[in-house]
Amino acid sequence: MAVHEVNHPLVKHKLGLMRQHDISTKDFRELASEVARLLTYEATKDLETEDETIAGWNGPVTVQRIKGKKITVVPILRAGLGMMDGVLDLIPSARVSVVGLYRDEETLQPVTYFEKLTSSMEDRTALILDPMLATGGSLVACVDMLKKAGCTSIRGLFLVAVPEGIERVSKAHPDVDIYIASVDERLNENGYIIPGLGDAGDKIFGTK
Numbered sequence: 001m002a003v004h005e006v007n008h009p010l011v012k013h014k015l016g017l018m019r020q021h022d023i024s025t026k027d028f029r030e031l032a033s034e035v036a037r038l039l040t041y042e043a044t045k046d047l048e049t050e051d052e053t054i055a056g057w058n059g060p061v062t063v064q065r066i067k068g069k070k071i072t073v074v075p076i077l078r079a080g081l082g083m084m085d086g087v088l089d090l091i092p093s094a095r096v097s098v099v100g101l102y103r104d105e106e107t108l109q110p111v112t113y114f115e116k117l118t119s120s121m122e123d124r125t126a127l128i129l130d131p132m133l134a135t136g137g138s139l140v141a142c143v144d145m146l147k148k149a150g151c152t153s154i155r156g157l158f159l160v161a162v163p164e165g166i167e168r169v170s171k172a173h174p175d176v177d178i179y180i181a182s183v184d185e186r187l188n189e190n191g192y193i194i195p196g197l198g199d200a201g202d203k204i205f206g207t208k
C-alpha cells in the first residue's frame with residue numbers, strides 16, 4: 001500500500017488552523033473542504049491521459065484528456081461529507097457513492113448503516129473520503145464493501161491518520177493507496193487521534 005503524506009505548505013498551514021481548540025464550525029468546514037481539494041490534486045496526479053486532436057481557435061490542436069476509469073467519490077458518512085465539495089470542485093462530473101458507517105463508541109467497531117453505490121463499480125476508480133483514519137476499522141469495512149461491489153481501483157483521502165490504523169489497512173488491503181494531510185502520533189485510550197482534530201463529524205456538523 002502506498003502511503004502519501006502530503007507535505008505541501010498550504011496543506012500543513014490549513015491543517016494547523018484546524019487544530020485550534022475553539023475553531024468555529026464555519027472555519028472547520030471551510031478548511032476541511034480546502035484541504036480535501038489539495039489532497040485531490042495530489043491523489044490524481046498519476047491519472048493517465050491520451051492525446052486528442054480538436055478544433056482550436058487557429059485550426060486543429062492536440063490536447064490531453066484523462067483516460068481510463070472514471071472516478072466515483074465515496075464519502076463515509078457523516079464526516080466524509082465535509083470533504084466532498086472540495087473534491088467535486090476539481091472533479092465536478094464524478095458520481096458519488098455514499099457509505100454510512102459509524103464507529104461504536106465502546107467497542108470502536110465500525111457499524112454499517114447505509115450503502116448507495118453508483119453503477120458499474122468495476123469500471124471506476126473510487127476515491128474514499130474521510131477526515132479520520134484512526135483504528136482503521138471504518139476504512140477496512142468501506143473497502144470491503146467497494147470490493148464486494150466489484151471495484152478494483154481504490155484510493156483514500158484523509159486529513160489525519162495514525163500509524164496503527166495505516167498498518168491495519170495495509171495488511172487487510174495492500175492494494176489501496178492513501179493520501180493524508182498529516183500522519184499524527186497515536187490513539188488515546190478512547191480511540192481518538194492525538195494530537196488530531198477531535199471529533200471531526202461533530203465539528204463539521206456542529207453537533208457538540
Ligand SMILES: O=P(O)(O)OC[C@H]1O[C@H](OP(=O)(O)OP(=O)(O)O)[C@H](O)[C@@H]1O
Nearest residue numbers: 077078079102103134135136137138201
Ligand atoms: O478508523 P476508525 O477507528 O474506524 O475511526 C474513524 C471513523 O470515526 C469517525 O466517524 P464516526 O464514527 O465518528 O462517525 P461520524 O462521521 O458520523 O461522526 C471518522 O469520521 C471515521 O469514519
Ligand SMILES: O=c1cc[nH]c(=O)[nH]1
Nearest residue numbers: 134192193198199200
Ligand atoms: O480522533 C478521531 C478518531 C475518530 N473519529 C474522529 O472524529 N476523531
Ligand SMILES: [Mg+2]
Nearest residue numbers: 199200201202
Ligand atoms: Mg464522529
